[in-house]
Structure formats: C-alpha cells, structure tokens
Amino acid sequence: MTPVSAVIEARGLVKKFGDVVALDGLDLTVHEGSVLGLLGPNGAGKTTAVRILTTLLKPDVGSATVAGFDVVKQANKVRGVIGLTGQYAAVDEYLTGRENLRMFGDLYHLKQSYVRERSEELLARFDLTEAADRSLRTYSGGMRRRLDLAASLIGRPSILFLDEPTTGLDPRSRIGLWEVITDLVAEGTTVLLTTQYLEEADQLAEEIVVIDHGRVIAQGTSDTLKDEVGGDRVEIVLVDATQLTSAVELLTPVATGDITTEPEDSRISLPVTGGSSSLIDVIRRLDANKVEIADVALRRPTLDDVFLTLTGHAAEDES
Amino acid sequence: MKKFAIDTWALTKRSLVKYRRNPQAVVFTLIQPIMFVLLFRYVFGGAIQTPPGVDYVNLLIPGIVVQNAVFSAAAASVAISDDLANGFTDRLRSLPTARLAPLTGRVFADTLRAGLLVTVIFFVGIVVGFRPEWSWGLIVAWLLLMLVAFGFAWIAVAIGVSVKSPEVAQSAGFIWIFPLTFASSVFVPVDTMPDWLAAIATVNPVTQFADATRALVLDAQITSALGWSLVWVVILTAIGATFTIRGWNRMTKP
Numbered sequence: 001m002t003p004v005s006a007v008i009e010a011r012g013l014v015k016k017f018g019d020v021v022a023l024d025g026l027d028l029t030v031h032e033g034s035v036l037g038l039l040g041p042n043g044a045g046k047t048t049a050v051r052i053l054t055t056l057l058k059p060d061v062g063s064a065t066v067a068g069f070d071v072v073k074q075a076n077k078v079r080g081v082i083g084l085t086g087q088y089a090a091v092d093e094y095l096t097g098r099e100n101l102r103m104f105g106d107l108y109h110l111k112q113s114y115v116r117e118r119s120e121e122l123l124a125r126f127d128l129t130e131a132a133d134r135s136l137r138t139y140s141g142g143m144r145r146r147l148d149l150a151a152s153l154i155g156r157p158s159i160l161f162l163d164e165p166t167t168g169l170d171p172r173s174r175i176g177l178w179e180v181i182t183d184l185v186a187e188g189t190t191v192l193l194t195t196q197y198l199e200e201a202d203q204l205a206e207e208i209v210v211i212d213h214g215r216v217i218a219q220g221t222s223d224t225l226k227d228e229v230g231g232d233r234v235e236i237v238l239v240d241a242t243q244l245t246s247a248v249e250l251l252t253p254v255a256t257g258d259i260t261t262e263p264e265d266s267r268i269s270l271p272v273t274g275g276s277s278s279l280i281d282v283i284r285r286l287d288a289n290k291v292e293i294a295d296v297a298l299r300r301p302t303l304d305d306v307f308l309t310l311t312g313h314a315a316e317d318e319s
Numbered sequence: 320m321k322k323f324a325i326d327t328w329a330l331t332k333r334s335l336v337k338y339r340r341n342p343q344a345v346v347f348t349l350i351q352p353i354m355f356v357l358l359f360r361y362v363f364g365g366a367i368q369t370p371p372g373v374d375y376v377n378l379l380i381p382g383i384v385v386q387n388a389v390f391s392a393a394a395a396s397v398a399i400s401d402d403l404a405n406g407f408t409d410r411l412r413s414l415p416t417a418r419l420a421p422l423t424g425r426v427f428a429d430t431l432r433a434g435l436l437v438t439v440i441f442f443v444g445i446v447v448g449f450r451p452e453w454s455w456g457l458i459v460a461w462l463l464l465m466l467v468a469f470g471f472a473w474i475a476v477a478i479g480v481s482v483k484s485p486e487v488a489q490s491a492g493f494i495w496i497f498p499l500t501f502a503s504s505v506f507v508p509v510d511t512m513p514d515w516l517a518a519i520a521t522v523n524p525v526t527q528f529a530d531a532t533r534a535l536v537l538d539a540q541i542t543s544a545l546g547w548s549l550v551w552v553v554i555l556t557a558i559g560a561t562f563t564i565r566g567w568n569r570m571t572k573p
Contacts, residue, residue, distance in 0.1 A: 088406035094337040
C-alpha cells in the first residue's frame with residue numbers, strides 16, 4: 001500500500017476553560033480520504049477538539065495542522081478548505097433552502113455563477129429541490145440537517161468536520177445522512193466525525209479514537225478495539241434451570257475463560273474463539289446430553305462494551 | 320476590503336430578508352410607534368405644555384422618530400446573541416468570511432430598517448396633523464436618524480456579544496432604552512421637568528438628536544444641536560465598536 005499523507009494532525013493539544021481541562025494533551029492523525037471517528041462521553045473534549053481544528057478556538061498548548069496549514073497562524077487558509085457541520089443546524093430559519101446555500105456560497109467568495117450551479121446540484125443531491133423555495137421553518141429536523149450539511153459542502157471542501165451530525169435525528173433521517181456521508185467519503189473527502197452513537201462510528205469510521213477527560217484512551221479499527229475488550233461469547237438460555245451445573249461442566253472444555261451464569265434466568269455465558277464453529281460445538285455437546293436449549297446466540301462485543309470497559313461508564317452518560 | 324464589503328452585504332441582506340419574512344416582527348415594530356403617536360397626539364398631548372403658537376404634534380413627531388431610531392437598533396442585541404447561541408456564528412467563523420462582517424452586516428441592516436421605520440412614522444404623523452417644512456431639511460434629518468440608529472446599533476451589538484444568552488440579551492438590550500428616550504426632549508419640553516431631571520435630560524444625547532431633528536424638519540435650520548448630535552454619533556459608535564470587537568476577539572482566545 002502506498003502511504004497516504006496526514007491531512008489533519010494535532011500534537012499535544014491542551015485547552016483549559018478556567019479550572020476545567022477540556023483537552024489534556026490530545027494527539028490526532030487523520031489520513032487523506034479516510035474517516036476518523038472521535039468517540040467519547042459528553043464533556044470528553046470532542047467539541048473542543050473540533051473547534052480548535054476548525055479555527056474557532058486557539059489551543060493553550062500544542063499545535064495542529066489541517067491540509068498542511070497551521071490552524072492558528074494560517075487560520076484563513078484552513079477555513080478555505082474545510083467544511084463544518086456542528087451540533088446545531090446552523091442555517092437561517094427565515095431564509096429558504098436555496099437562499100441559505102447561496103448566502104454561504106457568497107461568504108466563501110465563490111463566483112456567482114458557480115454558487116448558483118452548485119446550490120442546485122446540492123439541493124438535488126440532498127433531496128431538497130422541492131423544498132428549495134420554502135423557508136426553513138417548514139423543514140423537518142432531518143431536512144434541516146441535510147441542508148446544514150449541504151451548506152458546509154458549497155465550497156467543495158476536501159476536509160469535513162462533523163460534530164455529532166445526527167444528534168436528535170430519528171433513525172430514518174440518521175440512516176439517510178449516513179448514506180450521504182458514505183458517498184462523500186467515496187468521492188475522496190476526508191472526514192473527522194465526533195459522535196456519542198457507537199453504532200454511527202461503527203458504520204462510518206474506519207479508524208476510531210476514543211477520548212475521555214481530554215486524552216486519547218484507545219485507538220484502532222472497530223474490530224481491533226472489540227478484540228481488545230475480549231473476543232466472542234456464546235450466550236445460552238436453558239429450558240430447565242436445574243441442568244445449569246451439568247451444562248457448565250459440559251461446556252468447560254469449549255470455553256477460553258471463565259464461564260458466568262445467571263441462575264435466575266437460566267443463562268450461561270462463555271468466552272470462545274473460532275466464531276460459529278464454537279457455537280456448533282456448544283450446541284452439539286448440550287444436545288448429546290439432552291440439555292434443552294431455549295435460546296442461544298454468538299455475540300460479538302459492541303462498541304458499547306468497548307466503551308464501558310475503557311472508560312468505566314457508558315457512552316451516553318453525562319460525565 | 321472588497322471581501323469585507325461583499326460579506327457585509329451578504330449578511331445585511333440576510334438580516335433584512337429574515338425581518339421581512341417575520342410578519343409578527345414587522346407588525347409589532349410598526350404597531351408600537353403608531354400607538355405612541357396616537358397616545359401622545361390624542362391622549363396626553365392636550366395636557367403637555369408647549370411654547371406659545373407651537374402645535375404639540377409638530378414637537379411630537381420629530382421626537383418619536385428619534386425614539387424609534389434608537390428602538391430599532393436595540394433588536395440587534397437579541398439577534399447577535401441568538402446567532403451565537405445556535406451555532407450560526409460558529410459556522411460563519413469557520414468560513415473564509417471577513418471577521419467582522421457578521422457584526423457590520425447586522426449594523427447596516429438595522430440602520431436601513433430604521434430609515435424605513437422613521438419614514439413610515441413620518442407619514443403616519445402627516446395623517447394625524449404633523450406639518451413639516453418641505454425642504455432639504457427633511458433629507459438631512461433622515462440621514463441624521465440613520466446615523467443615530469447606526470451608533471446605537473453598535474451599542475446593541477456590544478451588548479449582544481457580551482451577554483451569555485439570548486434571554487439575557489432580551490432584557491439587557493431593551494432596559495436602557497426607556498429611561499434614555501423618556502428622560503429627554505422627545506415627548507415633553509425639558510424645562511417642564513423637575514430641575515434634577517431637566518439637568519439629566521439636557522445632557523442626554525437623545526435630547527440633542529430630538530432638538531436637531533426638530534430644527535431640521537420644522538424650520539430647515541442647522542443648529543448647534545446637530546453638531547452635538549454628530550459628536551454623539553461618533554462617541555456611541557466608538558464605544559459600541561470597541562466593546563464589540565473586544566468581546567468578539569475574546570471568543571476566539573478565552
């Protein structure tokens with residue numbers, strides 16, 4: 001593989017607000033054309049990191065470059081190549097969809113004719129052509145977010161910052177937005193995505209950085225993070241709770257670690273390796289010994305498990 | 320500089336369109352001054368002492384247009400604060416847009432709006448018996464009123480960038496306006512007030528604005544009040560712009 005260059009690079013970012021340390025030496029690298037998912041609970045420093053990288057805040061210590069430009073010294077150059085979609089739909093309520101896009105085009109100092117063309121292109125792409133001449137007050141939450149994303153794309157930024165882009169959206173709109181983001185990445189856009197939704201990071205990001213208290217606590221692909229937390233588990237629910245002890249004995253040779261039981265639910269959970277072949281093995285052993293199974297499943301750890309293990313609290317908890 | 324002008328205009332347009340699309344805001348900005356005109360013309364007017372031979376309505380209308388030039392500027396506090404709270408300002412600041420354009424755009428929009436508003440009140444005044452001197456004095460008065468709106472818009476924007484939330488801006492943006500416009504020569508001759516209040520009213524810039532406007536629209540006269548008015552516009556703009564820019568820059572480097 002040819003090495004791809006880092007288009008977002010942060011080194012030792014520190015940012016304090018009074019006594020609160022928002023970032024405590026954050027390092028980040030995002031390679032060209034990739035999606036980095038920045039994951040962390042509320043208050044972990046995700047938004048502060050995005051605000052520094054998009055030139056809205058200056059770090060107390062540390063430095064960062066975006067597309068090779070220093071975010072403090074060459075802020076205006078950075079602004080010319082990035083798009084930002086924040087946690088709120090930062091578009092004007094009283095303007096129509098088309099007017100909003102054209103206004104942002106003007107503010108990017110693009111040529112009038114280009115702005116017109118590009119606005120229509122984006123309206124069509126985000127399925128907003130029909131609503132283009134309506135004031136945003138008549139838009140649904142999903143439409144507003146789509147327009148917001150469209151607005152950040154008006155200048156064809158090569159680097160996109162998405163700060164919790166789907167917070168507060170219904171599942172259908174969320175999936176719609178994911179598709180759009182996936183398309184953008186396929187066209188070569190580099191994306192830094194922050195989210196509290198682990199499923200979102202799993203869907204969109206190739207590489208995930210988990211931060212808490214302003215520092216990186218884990219980094220890797222979704223699969224490597226899951227492996228770190230522990231491999232697969234087989235979970236079994238028995239029909240007859242009195243067979244629990246004998247079932248555990250039968251399964252001990254298959255388990256790669258401690259078997260846990262929840263007698264009140266007749267539930268057994270055992271760590272395994274080998275994926276589905278171990279599942280078949282489990283079922284054979286139990287069946288051969290006439291232990292009746294009510295339910296059985298092979299479970300991969302979710303990013304939620306990763307999160308809980310790494311930070312000691314769940315992703316959507318207030319910290 | 321060209322960029323700055325383009326960005327300011329784009330954002331001026333935005334504020335004006337936004338205003339036009341909000342019928343409630345239009346109605347309320349118009350209803351309030353019209354109520355004041357009617358209230359003072361027909362309810363209080365008869366009880367207010369005027370110099371002999373002067374009809375109260377001729378004192379009132381030049382005063383009310385000044386009051387409204389000040390009032391219309393105050394909306395900027397809430398608007399700026401709203402933009403800060405809902406992420407709109409963040410987006411603007413992440414664009415290669417001129418740094419101060421969000422502020423200047425707002426100030427220009429409010430100045431133009433004030434120009435429109437005082438024109439409407441002027442004609443409402445004509446309907447209720449106001450008789451100006453039809454001369455160049457009207458044009459100069461109109462320009463002066465826009466300058467007044469411009470100066471106060473900077474004060475309002477400074478409040479907007481300094482307060483923590485739109486709710487605070489709502490009250491902080493308006494609270495100073497009532498004493499400022501009432502303790503002046505806008506509605507009553509200053510010499511009818513108790514001495515201590517008359518002293519305050521005399522130095523109140525709003526009195527200078529109202530007196531200058533009256534001399535222009537009634538007699539086409541340039542008075543010392545006009546000179547003081549221009550000095551006050553410069554002072555208000557300087558104070559407002561200084562605090563605005565300081566607050567604005569602080570947001571990038573807390």
